Amino acid sequence: MRERLVIIGGDAAGMSAASQARRLRSPAELEILAFERGHFTSYSACGIPYWVGGVVQERDALIARSPAQHREREIGLRMRTEVTGIDTGRGRVRARDLESGTEEWTSYDKLVIATGARPLRPPVPGIDAPGVHGVQTLDDGQALLDSLAPEGPRRAVVIGAGYIGVEMAEALIQRGYAVTVLNRSAQPMATLDPDMGRQVHEAMCGLGIEMVNGTEVTGIETGEDGRARAVTTAEGRHPAEVVVLGTGVRPETSLAAAAGLPLGAYGGLLTDLAMRVRGHENIWAGGDCVEVLDLVSGQERHIALGTHANKHGQVIGTNAGGGYATFPGVVGTAVSKVCDLEIARTGLREKDARAVGLEFHAVTIESTSRAGYYPDAGRMTVKMLAERRTGRLLGVQIVGREGAAKRVDIAAVALTARMTVEQMTALDLGYAPPFSPVWDPVLVAARKAAQAVREAGY
């Protein structure tokens, strides 16, 4: 009997699942039907800041596969159609056509929830005014670009200095805006420890971005037209024609919550290792709407990142297509850049480790991206956390010039393998003068961390 697989959400996780399920099952065996409330499918949300900044010229460059391309592969799609209810008891979803306003129920045998994330909006007056932009979807990005003035004195405020905030601030500078970043933390990039975030602060100032750290937004001031015209804090008022939310995201799980599906501490859906929603044999969830197991802390986290969403989709599509696959978890790797400063982290920050009861030694070293004598050897700072007593690697943060970001992959693999920093000191990493000093910066950090562990004894 032909089954129907219904997918809620047409971006990375949902459509990867659809494509993988289609590879394993023919249309005669499995009908696949995806609902997407926006205008686009399978796009790189992570690329939006580069499109807004003009580094990427064409919106369509961000689209990996259009609705028409999915339909050619016999994947059914209802675009501009928002799912408004899930009835797990009867196995059906209610969906509203956003053009016509009509609603109807569609039954499913198997269901995939891939509803993504929504930007955190500080609960202040005016936050929903026109001119205040999230940048989660391609539609969001298009709305922001449409609102940018092509010339004249133009001001933008970015609220928040996580990686989206940092990337958007640079994008708006590239568009000729005067940009102010209002940041609640002491340093930008709170995904790093503050001592490492300091270098990001300096790089942003170097771009001409006005950085205001340690501040709370109290409201959005609107003009007579109802549009945002300034952002206020306890300390002052920052005029802006454009306001961008870079305050992070929350899982978009209101539908799942209403259906009684299990949510975790961060509001994300809880799944098992096969990406099935816990307690539900025929419902899977993946991408930005789920919590993932952090292999270092042993606890769930919420991480909105396209690479995870794609892996989830692959696993879900394999399972929904009758195969077998699991997603074992993450170690928390993230890379970013501002100007030519590369920023990378994996594993736990100091406060993450403390929060789960881990004691640790933290070391920081300075090195270079190439042999010191080789031209353009750039400075690189590596911070490493090792567990007290066991010496197990807990986390690495790297900030530096060319070659800094992807070096964090060394630590990502070492975390996955649960290596100790002592074991890491012997890693056979690539060495040649154009690519590394004879002791790679990660090895230098591992040596220092191993020494700290040894010298501490118990």
Add this chain to the structure above:
Amino acid sequence: MRERLVIIGGDAAGMSAASQARRLRSPAELEILAFERGHFTSYSACGIPYWVGGVVQERDALIARSPAQHREREIGLRMRTEVTGIDTGRGRVRARDLESGTEEWTSYDKLVIATGARPLRPPVPGIDAPGVHGVQTLDDGQALLDSLAPEGPRRAVVIGAGYIGVEMAEALIQRGYAVTVLNRSAQPMATLDPDMGRQVHEAMCGLGIEMVNGTEVTGIETGEDGRARAVTTAEGRHPAEVVVLGTGVRPETSLAAAAGLPLGAYGGLLTDLAMRVRGHENIWAGGDCVEVLDLVSGQERHIALGTHANKHGQVIGTNAGGGYATFPGVVGTAVSKVCDLEIARTGLREKDARAVGLEFHAVTIESTSRAGYYPDAGRMTVKMLAERRTGRLLGVQIVGREGAAKRVDIAAVALTARMTVEQMTALDLGYAPPFSPVWDPVLVAARKAAQAVREAGY
């Protein structure tokens, strides 16, 4: 009682050992005396091609620590003094002062052998003629540079196309020479499988280097002045004022052999995990003169590489200084570049795997260094070998533009942790559009390799 540690060889392994032993033991406890036959200590031999090519301007930039700097740290040094014999029975070495010609015996309590490597010289007439240059030591590099003509039509032949041959060919092009590379193998860079070496061949031709693959050198023709003036092969004659040996190296172990110390199949000293020469409690050896355990094949190999030499020295110095450290082995990581093509390998090539009885699946994928839509996304080819049945990663080769070389570190750590390619498919690698497609090229290769393993069954 004060002991004496004697070290033969004043470059990376020897002087790292000296420095580390000095950190652990004061001059009152341990006298340290190193013999070096050349003019320099603690230099980057790997940097010589960049100095010859003019990328690095000053010879002294390659010197990490001069004899005077070592002496300041109370490490005794006899420069231009060649050890000519080791008497393990009586615990002494015989050394000749190369200036005065006088020889004398020096007793040791502990001995470190760090005699390095010498270039393989094809056994053909004229190979020892003036004008034929090895590039193992800083003295070699100086001799080569001194012999280069500053202008006019100038021709060079490089014999061999391993990484030294490739780097030296590019260096001589940078000096304005017309360069011919005579290479015995079907493709340059025989440390790669031939299918990957093909891209190196193309990049070298792109630099204007004349590549002659699959040829054997039959002799060096000398002029009336006795200097090399051409290199002959079965097929022809290649005039050259300068000939460079890029044919690889052999461990320099004639002293050790004469002393009856144990050598392996490649002529390198055999040590235990503490880097002690097997069967000798008080003799250590490290750097280019030893064989190292290959953790993937389980057999000894000879790999001349500064990063290993430094690690060996660190381990030896710790042990000779009364501490404890081991060198667990290597996985065979090497990176290099020619023009803007980055070249990397780790683990086993196809023929290495076959030679040790491993059956495998080999897959090759094409991807890019950044998200496809991001500017300057460069092509990258990744080849991956996975063991048949177990799916254990056996080796990775990467050739591509910016960002290709150090990606091999991902595989180096995975090899050390004995991961399967299936496990690798879930690795949490850094992703952002400027640094990687949403599926990192290494993950794409791992997925394809895992599929090959699965589909093959037994």
